[in-house]
Every structure is written in structure tokens, then in C-alpha cells.
Amino acid sequence: MLTGILLISWLCSLPVISGDIWMDTTPIKQRVKAGETTVLGCTVENLEGGKVMWFGPGNDLLFNGDSAVTPDRRFSLTHPYPSSWNLVIKHVKIGDGGEYRCEILYPTTYTKRITLDVQVSPRIFPSKSSGDQQVKEGSNLTITCVATGFPLPVIMWHLVKGDVKTQLGTGSLLTISNVSRYDTGIYRCTAFNGVTPSATRDIKVDVEYAPTITVNTQELSQERGKRAVLECSVEGFPQGTYYWIKDGRVLERNWNYEPQNIQQNSTSLVMNLLIKQAESPSGFGVYYCVAENELGNATGNVTLHEITTTTTTTTIAPTTTSTPAPTTTSTSTESTVQSTKPFISSTQSTSSQRPDISTMHSKNPTTPKLSTVTPQVTSSYNKPVVTSGPGYEINSGDQANSSAQVTSPCRAIFILVVTILFLF
Template sequence: EARHSIERRAAENVNYDLLADEASDDEAQNDADGGNDADEEIEEDAVITTNPTNYTVTVGKSVRLECKASPSEGVVVQWTRKNTKYFIGTLNEVEQNLKTYTGQDRFFIVANSTDLLIKNVQPEDSGAYKCEILQMNGVSIEHNVVLLESPKIIRFFASDNGHVPEGRDLLLTCEVSGSPPPQILWSWEGNQGNQRLTEKDGEFTANSVFIRNVKPENSGKYYCYVLNNVGSSQAEVQVQVLRKPRVHVHRTIVNSDLNVEAVLECSIHDEPAAHIRWYKDGRRIEDSSRQYSVSTHGQHSNLTVIPTSDLDFGTFTCEAENNLGKHNRSIDLVQSPVVEDFGNDGPKLFWTIHSHQPLEEIELQLREIDGEGEWRTLRVPLPEGRRHEYSIVYSLEDADIDAGKYEITVKVKNEKNWSEHSNPAIVDIEAQPQYIRPASVYLPGAGHSIRPHIVLIPLIYLLVRL
């Protein structure tokens, strides 16, 4: 290396102006001496026989940049990049390490040449490299190194660390590297599976997606895919849209009786987690209350009530609150019957009754949908026995109802009061075939008449026509 440094300094100290002056003096002396120009040997300048080239190389590989001079012996060559010297000197029988120039143990001059060898090519090595012959009439060429690098995702992140309040904007950013510059594709995995993001989903820039006014359905896993002709890569980030809590109650009306335990249930949906409170007719129920028992586990809360007087019945409210807002739902604790799950299968109706008090009446109310018919009441037989829950099945085929489409509700009365009307069911009652009993048919010679049990109207009509 020391020898190389000396050679380099020697080459740097060459004074080409002085050489030119000495050459002029020699010519003048030759003229004075009557010399013959035809007998002189004129030294030719070296030339570079290599053409400028674009070298394509993958990161981590090696690339050799050629620079052939003719003649090559004693020719001083200089390699530069961005005005930084990488080498200055002549060819050598052994490989020359350029660490003293570059500070890196990756650049070399190939033995017996002036070619520049770059080992373990890095992204920062891309660009133009100039090879120049240092002489009076300097010549040079310039090579370009184009790197091929498989895409890498440096960082993929979402605004607000992926926890975005409902109504706010979401920014997804995917910082990438690669050569050629990779293409970025986006997708989202929600309730409908993995779907490609398009212009209708957000606003796209070079390496980001901007989604305005996010909603809970925007929650899910987002993917950044990067690819070029060398390779591909992907990364993912989880996004959760936060919103004020939503309270869900299992039953909006609960039947109970004096000294009968009733459990009122509510659950909280959405994130972040919420604080749960209970109220009775607008007044907060303290956790230390002896009259009520509150049991909360995570996002589920139960309020246990044992009424001791009629005043203990009323409206109970479950309220949930987080840093984005609050929400509540109410449950009525009553002594009147509660009707649930009212529905039908054709003309067959079914429903469930909850009542700790004895039942007194069950009524169906119906009216035709097509027309301006008035409500009509049908009484349903009471179930036998006494229970707290009754499953009722009643067929309208047992009732005297004309064919048509009807809207039907049910309500139930116990010794305390009537229940609320159930949600309506729509029942389509079809016309039934009409049957008649024909007159007796007497056969001559027979000792009795034959009386058919059932004959359809179309058959009678056919007989009359015959």
C-alpha cells in the first residue's frame, strides 16, 4: 500500500506544463542543430478502447468496470466518482486494494489491468464512474452502475398507532427501498376477506393511502405489497376504529314478582373498554348498595334485583362510558306478562310467555292487510298448569277466519295487568277446498241406498254435465 501511495503521489506531481516547455525547447534545439523532423519518433497519446457501458448488478454481487488503454504500459489512469478519486496509478501484476482511497475494503484495481472491481455492491454504489488517462491530451469514458435490489419494506405504520377514533382520518404509510423502485399495492382484510384497495377506498400517493372519516367497518388488517423485477415483499398493520360504547341488553322487559330474584343483563361492544354504571328510574345505583347486587366482568354486567314492594319495579338503565362518549339501554322490570319470540309457520302461531303471576287471558288481534278491515279479537285457551314460562302453539286453522293476508299480534293478561302487544306477524291464510255431502242415490233392486261420504264439487259438476 505504501508503494502504491508513492506511485500515486508521483503521478500527482507530474507537471505537464513543464513537460510541454521542455518538449518545445528540444524542438527549438533540433531546429538550430539542423535536425531532420522526418527522422524523429513522435510519441503517440494513449487511447481508451473500452466503450461507455451501463452495468446492471444485484446488491451483494460484484461488478467489474472495464477501462482498457492502448498502449497500456506506463499509462497513468485515474478513476473518479462524483469528483472523488478512487484510484490514480498504473496497472500492476497484483490486485490493488483501494481502501486508502475509499475507506472501504470493497474496491480494487484488477491485476494486470486498470479495470475497477467493486465487490459486495451496495445501494449507495449506483451512479456514474469515470476512467481517465492522465496525459497532455487526456481521454476518458464514463460507466453507469445500475443496481438491482429486491424490494424491502423499511417501515409500515398507521396514524394513531392503528387505534383511530371513529370519524377521524386514517393515514397508512409504507416506506420502501429497492431498485428499480418497487411498485406498491394495498389491500385490506375485513369481514369480507382480503380485498384490493382502490380509488374509491382512499387517496393514494407515492407510498401512502389516506382514508377519510373512518367507520367501524374500516377496522381490520391492512397489507402493503411491494414488487419489482427482482423480487417482492409484504408487511401488515392492524387498524382498530375506536368508538363510543354501544350497550346491548339481553331483554328489554323482564317479568318478576315480589321476593323473586331477577337478573338484568347488559353487554358492551366496541373499543376502548368502558366503565359501566346502573341506574334505577334515573338515580344511580351505588356499588355498595344492599338492595341491589352488581356483578361486572370485563364488558359484561349483571344487576340482581329482589323486589320487596311494588316500588322496586320500574326502569333500570345500563350505561357505559369511555373517553369517546357514552351510551345506555334500559330494561323494564314488571309484574305484567312478557311475550317473546312471537312468530308463525304458515297458519301455525307460536310464542313464549314469561309470568310469575297466574295467567288470566290470552288474546290474538288480527286484521286484513289488503283493505281497511278493523281489528278482530280471538281468544286463545289458557295453558294448563302453572309455570313461570309457557310455550304456546296455536293454529289459525282452528279459527273461523276467511282466506287472506293478516297482520296479527298477541297480548296476555295476568292478575296484575296486560302485557304489551307483541311484534306483529304476517300470516297468509289460503282458501281451503270446499266439500259437500250429496243426496242419497237409490239403486233399483237394492234394499238400501248408497250414501257416499265425501264428493268434491268438480266431480258433482262433471256428473251433472253428463
């Protein structure tokens, strides 16, 4: 029962025109992106002798039945099904937007209304937007970005410095009061409305200001005749004139001085002064780096000190060691030999084959007696002992306990030879 009631209610809600002819008259809204193709649908059942007509924006008749009235070849009619009377629009333009009507004129007029919204991605008008700006520090700045599209795009501003992107605000106008040097950068306006792609425009803003100088190392030291490099860092815009001063005169490039300016970016520069040989006294002292532009000037200073080297000479008197002459002591019974050599200590060893001087003299010599006959004495070794001088007599006693007598000249020669051998 309940099911039957619901079915009857649904059938009554269908748009029936008369008899067996039926048309879907539900109004709809349809969106399409400009440049694409869209299809506007119209379904009619049991048309019989009726006629379907399509009207465009401005009530322009496009199709009368299957006959095309519009000369625009972008418009066409398709029948994918016997009940389908679809209007196809290729390469949709912005002007194609508006209300389209599919109508049946038999026996009563029934209409299907379709509103077409043509979406257009944002586009920024360069002629109506600001270009690159150059303003003085402390002034006010206003920049403009005008965009079109459908739906109407929203404009957002960012300040771009290298990889850092800072959001500033929204709207077609951006105003900066009391501009400072830190406001220098790229101002990017982005227009978006949900239709890709979005549009962007970059506006470069340069802030003019007088230069400033930073000296990281204000004092340097170097030896005479050596090279040195002085450095100053400059910030300012626009670029200007840069030079070095020493003792009241501007230093030009020559054999000894080589000024070098190294540009870092549009506002930063490094001033270097290469001194190839620092000579005294003019090469040492205070050097001034100067930067100038149309808004002002700045000065920094670097002091170059001389490294003085003190040399101390110490004279050491040579040490001389003299070796005393050997002392020789001779007696009738023994001989003593002494020798000294520098820094050398030696111990003399007694050889069994070197004669002992002390045994060459008798302990109790016998007083000689005069004799006219030269005696011949036979020793215990059965060898004859011959005296060498007249008037001497040798006792033929026990010769095992007595030593041969050596004449005085032979003794002196023997002592000299032993002394020489001992020294070397």
C-alpha cells in the first residue's frame, strides 16, 4: 500500500507535457574552463510531431530542429540516443557564458534552462600593474597588481629575498610606509581563482641609501718587505666611487699598490687593498677606505703595524787546552815519565816484552877499582860480560842478582825513546 502511494507520488512529480511526450525541464548550472569543450544536455521522449529548438545567450536562435541557424561552426547538435538533443560547444570562449534554452513548441512550449559559467584562469594586466621601483629610504611606496579571470581572482603579495618568502597581504594595492633599506627585494603578486594556472608578477624594489662601511680587522701587523691585504665591506645603493687614502693622498694602482673592488650583489661590495711590499716608514700606518654615492659617503680605517725583529748575538770565547810538555826525571836508579791530553783519560798497561827501567840499575853498586887488565867475566848464563871502559872492574860474584851497567849516554837515549812511545 505504502509502496504504491510512493510510486504514484513520484510519477506525478515527473515533468509531463501532454500525452506521451516527456521532457526533463530541471534547470541546471554548468561550468567549463575556457578553451575546452562542453556538452549541454536536453532529453525529450516521444517527441512525435514536435520540434526542439536551442537558444543561446541574448535569445539568439542556434538550432531549429536539426537545422543550424548560427554560423559559428563551434556549435553542433548530437543525438547519442534517440531522445537526446545535446548542444556541443567546442573551444569555449569567455563570451560563450550565459543562459541556454532547449525548448519544445508542440503543442505547448516547455523549456530546459542551462546556465553556462565559463571559468577563466587569472591573467595580470602588465599595463595596469606597477613595474620595477627605485625609491629613497624613508619615503612611502605603493605598488599595484591588476588581474582578471573568472571567477574574479584573489591577489596575494609576498616579499622574496633569495630562498626566503614572506607573506605581506592581499589586494590589488600594496603600500609600504617609511621604506628602509631592508625593504629591498622582489615583491611578487599572485592571482588565483581555483582555475589553473594561477598568474604571478614580480616587481623589483630598490631602496636608495648612503653607503656604510664595516671593517672586520682594523689592525694588522707585517714585517718589512712583505705583502699585506687590507679589507673594508661596503653596503649602499646605488653604486658609487670607492678609493683608498694614505697620508692625505689617494692611492692609485702602481707597482706596489693594487686596489680591488669585489661586487657581492646589487648593494654589497668588498674593498681590498693589496700592498705588495710594505716598506718603512711610508708603508706602515693608517689607511682609509672611502665609499661615496649620490646620497652620501662613509669612511673606514685600517692600521698596518710593522713587526720589528730584535737579533741578539752572543759571542762565546774559544776554550784552549794546552798539553804541558812531558817531564822527565832521571836518577841513577830509576826514571819517571808524566803526560797529559785534553778530555782523554788513558791507562797505560805494562808489557812483558818492554824492559823495566827500574831493573836496569843495581841496588848496591860495587865501587870500581882501577886495573890495567880488562877482566872477562862469565855470567850464570855462560855468556861473557865485557866492560866498556878502562879502569873498571866487574865483580864476578853472583850475577843472577845484579844487572848490567849501562853507560850514562845510553840511558838517556833509552829514556827518550820510552817517553816518545808513551806519548803516542
